[in-house]
Amino acid sequence: MSNCPSYPIQKWCHAATGPPSRPVLAGHLQREAVPGGNAPPGPTASAYIHAKVSGNGTKELQQSAVTIPTSPGFSLGTAEYVVTVGVGTPAVSQVMSIDTGSDVSWVQCAPCPARSCYSQKDKLFDPAKSATYAAFSCGSAQCAQLGGEGNGCLNSQCQYFVTYGDGSATTGTYGSDTLSLTSSDVVKSFQFGCSHRAAGFVDQVDGLMGLGGDAESLVSHTATTYGKAFSYCLPRPSTSAGFLTLGAAGGAAGFAHTPMARSRNAPTFYGVFLQAITVAGTRLDVPASVFSAGSIVDSGTVITRLPPTAYRALRAAFRKEMKAYPSAAPAANLLDTCFNFNGFSTITVPKIALTFSRGAVMDLDISGILYGGCLAFLPTGTDGDTGILGNVQQRTFEVLYDINSGSVGFRPGAC
Template sequence: MASVSRLLLLLLCSYYHALIASAGGEQSYKILAASSQKPQVVCSQPRVSPPSSSGGATVPLNHRQGPCAPVPSQEKPTLAEMLRRDQHRADYVQRKFSNKHRASGFQSSEVTVPTNLGSALDTLEYVITVGIGSPAVTQTVLIDTGSDVSWVHCDGSSPFDPTKSTTYAPFSCGAAACAQLGAEGNGCSNSQCQYVVMYGDGSNTTGTYGSDTLALTGSEKVSGFQFGCSQAEAGFGDKTDGLMGLGGDTESLVSQTAATYGKAFTYCLPPTSGSAGFLTLGAPSSTSGFATTGMLRSEQVPTFYGALLQGINVGGKPVDVSPSVFSAASVVDSGTIITRLPPTAYSALSSAFKDGMKQYPTAPSTSILDTCFDFDGQDNVTIPSVALVFDGGAVVDLDANGIILGSCLAFTATDDDGTTGIIGNVQQRTLEVLYDVGQSVLGFRPNAC
């Protein structure tokens, strides 16, 4: 009987390794821990690979609702609610590129822009902690590559009080910094420049636009950092202190620090809400560890950063989709959760992924996610690998936590093949994502956090 048992064990092991290798190599499948899809209650602080940037400023980055955040958000929406909000964000981003232009037209002057609306604030998931003022007051702020104007609460009950900072200065109504706000300017009050940002989810903030010292780390400080001091607002229900804009327009932190950090930054979004990542201002000394592709920009929508997908690999094999399907390009966005693909590409991805998941029963759709499975009773799940292939041949292999959300494939379809796609933050998990605006390069380094 013992020999029979050993034989059965050998057969099972042979079958398992054949399954893992069946799609083109040992990396064709990934193991997903079922626990990683559940809310985290303890900050695990796993090893973070040192950022590749040299001479930059690095700050810890955490999920705002996770235990690693300095003050975790009390609001913990359901997956269905989170996806509903995410759809609002995606709709907003795609409206900015609504003329269905091709990749060469990402710089099109025909794009119409609702400039008085910011992206949906309640989809933002990641925070950093910085200091503002002299003496510095600690502020935990959301980060957003889809916003330019940074701001913090200054309503009298918030930690930052501009009257107690020796380096704070409001801008006058005639200042150049006030004029560059454009549609986000709100006139004058007591001869001081006023700003207003209205977000797609109905929340809004308005107050005085001024400058102060921003402390990124103990030694890295930004003098004269321009930001909004929010004195009237609506729709903010959590414990964050404000927002840091990482977009590409003039008002963003990236643009303001271009002389020091070269208009470049990287970040690594952690695999789960119970682990940590980082944000670094400054370009890497070398991109040898990155898969790189060209960065696309729009003169009429300068906030966003774009890239051109060419294909998708599932289980180590390309899905049958022509590169022309992706010609509308994609926005790489920290604030959109789920990646949006052209329907033709999403259908092919979904079909190929299901083929590699036949060992698990299918499950009903969850909101916008329709490729779902029943993982009940499973401690670990074996899933096909998924890689995004960008223009120039850059292949970005996604982490297991960048493929599945809950029990569903973390992708959905745009309205049609001519709609601009979005690379969401789930797919960016554990990657060091490089935005080198000065060199027009996007990059992705694996296993960074």
Template sequence: MKVSTLQPLLLLIILSSSCCLSANAGAHAAQGNHHEINQFMVVATSSLKHIPDDAVCSGHKVMPSRNSTAWVPMNRPHGPCSSSSSRATTVDKGVDVDDMLLWDQLRTSNIRTQLSADVGSAGAGVPIIARTTKVSNQDYMPASQAAVGQNSGTSKSIQKSDQTATGEHHATASQTVVVDTSSDIPWVQCLPCPIPQCHLQKDPFYDPAKSSTFAPIPCGSPACKELGSSYGNGCSGSTDQCKYTVNYGDGRATSGTYVTDTLTMSPTILVKDFRFGCSHAVRGSFSDQTAGVLALGGGGGSLLEQTAEAYGNAFSYCIPHPSSSGFLSLGGPAEASSKFARTPLFKNKHAPTFYIVHLEAITMAGKRLGVPPATFAGGAVMDSGAVVTQLPPAAYAALRAAFRSAMAAYGPLAAPVRNLDTCYDFTRFPEVKVPKVSLVFAGGATLELDPASIMLDGCLAFAPTPGEESVGFIGNVQQQTYEVLYDVGGGSVGFRPAAC
């Protein structure tokens, strides 16, 4: 029997540029410098810049949980740990926070529309709890790569040899992709992929012609029908190949052929017949020279759905500060019950892609804000791509008033930045005292935020939703350094602090 060689689709996993640009690049380095005074944290002002001039990559803080499944490293694309752009390029071009926040508004508005479709404006307020059969986790080895089957023959500079548990050797190469928990169709740019229909990427384009395990999905097949009207794009008459399209609602889109190949998350863990989009045309920018999107939503076709039986219907990630590295891990760690604070996971039956949780309270400087739990009845989407946390207007108003009072020494307020209306000019202050803020979820799970998760480029990193009943968002700025476990099989979301 002929043994096919493999070349990877996914190796280094990073977050989308808009979500990642919101990170506070100096916060990791500053954590060892700031000290706590009662319910305040004193931190160097330079660390509150989203891209500090002196940031240096410090690598991983900790490895993923001991018995976690396949994992891959995850970095911010514009920080010093990123492999997608040079440090010099990042500093020279800077980051337009205003544009990033505009993208964030478009993204969250589109998700909010999907959640409220066909069920009225209150649809997101009555989510259906996800309770699927939980598969027992296995013992897994850590992974250092993710791959799609493809014969060798690309640039030798990115090839290496790995060995599987069966002793078969496979040549591998890397593709850098974007993590997205609010979409369902994974995809990568594939040849033929002419510019400008496709965008430049740092890794060689995936070439189906070089893969012995590649196969187009035929029209009329269950996998093609599963795309439905949301992602289906008809068929190719001459070849009877299934076509897909994904419109992200923020101006970005991809289209091409729906295919299968072998996805490798480590030398010993393979996902055969992995379904993904072979993209021949892309609209808009997904990140700096990345190859595509790794979709981890709760709907059909996502990586989670395709690996649910094998990996316990769970995954986790740790979003790092740009000066450190995070990770993405398939499956739930064996010690999850003792290491993670849990909150119930809910799903909207009309839009199962999205992961919904419920806040119960917010504390600032050790005091609980006077916001009734019912204020948060609309729920909030846990989203890897949303930038800042969006709260119901009444909750945001209470948070803003308390924060402005605590920061009165640094007034007057500076001009707003897009939807961030509580901003400060810290140029006269070498260090600032920031009040502690914590988000308290249903069940008591609490996110205790560090300064870089409270302020974004001198502004309070929270915003109001369009209305009191509108679904909110837990942004990736607030998720930083926590391992966030999406235990869909167990119906909960877990938080483990100081994981990256």
């Protein structure tokens, strides 16, 4: 417990903790995912999403639920969040990042020619050693379902190719196997890519779990078992007690709900409409029309992107409230509002709240405001670009995706 000075109700007192070093921070910021494990820094990510959303570029029965732990991926070189699951028979442990901004799940697989796969935490999954693995044929419905992420045929087996906003990519064979979420919760015929070539990945995660809204995602695959509602809580970096729940209760208490926006051109994405931003109890003078392009909620993107007009107003208000602390050099040439907290045992950070349509409010946790000693927001390219609600700002909230009812919910203090 720290000895905090008295402070206004709209501010928090927070014991200073050691932020990530600048080289590590730079790596994390470069490894953002849109629509999968990665996204380009700065405005390119949101421009990519905006192009998809704008078109440039059976009844479900919820029967049960399953919850598995989530944890920060810093020890594996990523600022995304990960789950540990079993793939194959017998089950082989695989650590996968969770991504609501993409659909195709994949793990690296043997055989993988030298330099074709990146170094990862666990041994490569070997489909030849699994009694339940099967590659999809080129004429299968599952192969056709890949659409633009299909990559033709090799040895009569369906091939996939997924490329991400920063140029990283994965390609290989598309097939199915048993997915063990827990010892008693098993998904048969889990569809995923067996990656035999990957480029541009700098972490040690074994693969990626696609939780997007299109047909290839785990959410769609399991809808008849768990229904089309899921939630997660992404914990602070100092803890590891988060969770991912498939079959989340859409009507659960304690959530602030906002309508979910979907696009026929880009069914992967779950959209929301930001209406206002408040800093230290004062609403920023930013017209709601600035946010008219909407934002996607993306667990695979680290830092939230705002329209430039909103970002500049937020930055100015935040700097004013943080004038007691000396400024520091920008982090990774991206985050431009950074502070030097050396010599301070506690820091007082202004509260930031995001208000969405129908009045849903996210009062951000302290870990969702500062990242490595910097204001954890970035601007999009233009005010007309689609924004992103990144995973840093989602920390400690249970974020509920209730697809059937068309809403996104936020419950504070869930982990």
